[in-house]
Amino acid sequence: MILNKLSLINYKNIASKDFLLDANINCFTGNNGVGKTTVLDAIYYLAFGKSYFNPIASQNIKHGEDFFVVDGTFHKQGTEERIVCSLKKGQKKSIKRNGKAYDKLSEHLGLIPLVMISPADSDLIVEGSETRRKFIDNVISQSNHTYLHNLISYNKIVSQRNALLKYFALNNTYDATSLQVYNEQLQTYGNSIYAERVAFLNEFIPIFKNRYNLIAGNNEQINLVYDSQLHEATFEELLDSNLKKDRVLQYTSVGIHKDDLKFEIDTFPIKKFGSQGQQKSFLIALKLAQFDFIKNRAQVKPILLLDDIFDKLDEHRVTHIVQLVNDDTFGQIFISDTHTERTEEVVKKTNQSYQIFKL
Numbered sequence: 001m002i003l004n005k006l007s008l009i010n011y012k013n014i015a016s017k018d019f020l021l022d023a024n025i026n027c028f029t030g031n032n033g034v035g036k037t038t039v040l041d042a043i044y045y046l047a048f049g050k051s052y053f054n055p056i057a058s059q060n061i062k063h064g065e066d067f068f069v070v071d072g073t074f075h076k077q078g079t080e081e082r083i084v085c086s087l088k089k090g091q092k093k094s095i096k097r098n099g100k101a102y103d104k105l106s107e108h109l110g111l112i113p114l115v116m117i118s119p120a121d122s123d124l125i126v127e128g129s130e131t132r133r134k135f136i137d138n139v140i141s142q143s144n145h146t147y148l149h150n151l152i153s154y155n156k157i158v159s160q161r162n163a164l165l166k167y168f169a170l171n172n173t174y175d176a177t178s179l180q181v182y183n184e185q186l187q188t189y190g191n192s193i194y195a196e197r198v199a200f201l202n203e204f205i206p207i208f209k210n211r212y213n214l215i216a217g218n219n220e221q222i223n224l225v226y227d228s229q230l231h232e233a234t235f236e237e238l239l240d241s242n243l244k245k246d247r248v249l250q251y252t253s254v255g256i257h258k259d260d261l262k263f264e265i266d267t268f269p270i271k272k273f274g275s276q277g278q279q280k281s282f283l284i285a286l287k288l289a290q291f292d293f294i295k296n297r298a299q300v301k302p303i304l305l306l307d308d309i310f311d312k313l314d315e316h317r318v319t320h321i322v323q324l325v326n327d328d329t330f331g332q333i334f335i336s337d338t339h340t341e342r343t344e345e346v347v348k349k350t351n352q353s354y355q356i357f358k359l
């Protein structure tokens with residue numbers, strides 16, 4: 001998967017820019033705030049139909065303007081794919097593939113396999129379980145459309161069930177039959193999502209550990225632990241035993257929407273007990289494992305976006321990344337960095353073709 005051309009209009013601070021890109025390495029350099037991350041984010045937008053950094057779509061329109069366009073032309077195994085994402089203030093965002101608008105964003109996900117490594121990944125450690133569930137869902141969804149559809153359906157039913165519980169409380173009423181309809185659907189989708197998450201983590205955790213050991217050496221015991229209420233009881237048992245509680249709370253307190261992924265070092269939470277360097281290594285290993293997993297599943301090398309990576313990495317880790325590029329593990333990569341010379345020095349060592357865009 002290669003991005004050949006990229007054009008931006010009014011995307012964040014960039015009024016208008018066109019890039020003809022190298023098939024291997026592309027670097028965007030310049031001072032703080034010139035828009036290096038914005039270019040990487042625009043590429044992310046083409047793959048996921050949203051910004052990696054700002055989920056409120058309208059806030060990605062350049063201040064004072066009323067629309068943005070991100071336009072990219074990819075090459076994938078001999079075919080050309082033109083993806084155009086645009087948003088006009090007050091309207092729905094549009095994503096077009098070769099001139100044809102998608103009805104649903106979910107139809108687009110997976111077409112452009114892509115992994116972003118960014119300082120913002122620290123959210124995965126510091127934020128709540130939702131961020132980590134989204135990480136799992138994002139990785140699985142890139143190669144499994146059924147999973148994504150089941151997840152969308154599951155979330156819809158949770159909302160409907162919650163509305164029904166509220167209705168019961170508000171009207172001082174209760175109807176077991178209508179609740180049962182939702183319970184059955186929750187179980188169907190929830191059990192399938194749970195099974196996929198179990199299968200995914202069985203495959204993913206060894207890949208992750210391998211990546212971590214390559215970056216940090218073998219002397220640290222790190223682990224990812226999948227935490228789910230469904231490990232202990234069936235979905236049906238959980239819903240039954242928590243019915244009273246759900247009616248009081250007026251929402252569904254059990255299910256796969258409560259799952260978490262624990263990040264551990266020597267069996268302790270890395271958030272509290274990991275050094276900054278260990279936390280960074282953990283996150284990079286997680287993202288490189290995501291890269292490996294998607295590559296295995298999709299049989300194409302995902303595009304890799306490295307945002308501000310050299311600032312955040314010590315020499316050992318930079319060398320590791322460079323070695324990977326030399327090993328031909330990676331496909332096309334995009335790098336943002338403040339120092340043009342430092343970037344050039346690193347990418348020269350890879351013996352790959354490259355382009356440096358000074359912003």
Ligand SMILES: Nc1ncnc2c1ncn2[C@@H]1O[C@H](COP(=O)(O)OP(=O)(O)OP(=O)(O)O)[C@@H](O)[C@H]1O
Binds near residue numbers: 033062
């Ligand atoms: N909607 C918007 N309209 C205009 N400017 C915006 C908008 N959203 C963000 N910006 C600005 O875009 C600029 C570019 O940000 P970006 O993160 O791309 O910079 P950068 O070159 O990666 O900087 P750094 O080296 O600090 O990481 C910032 O000044 C930011 O405030």
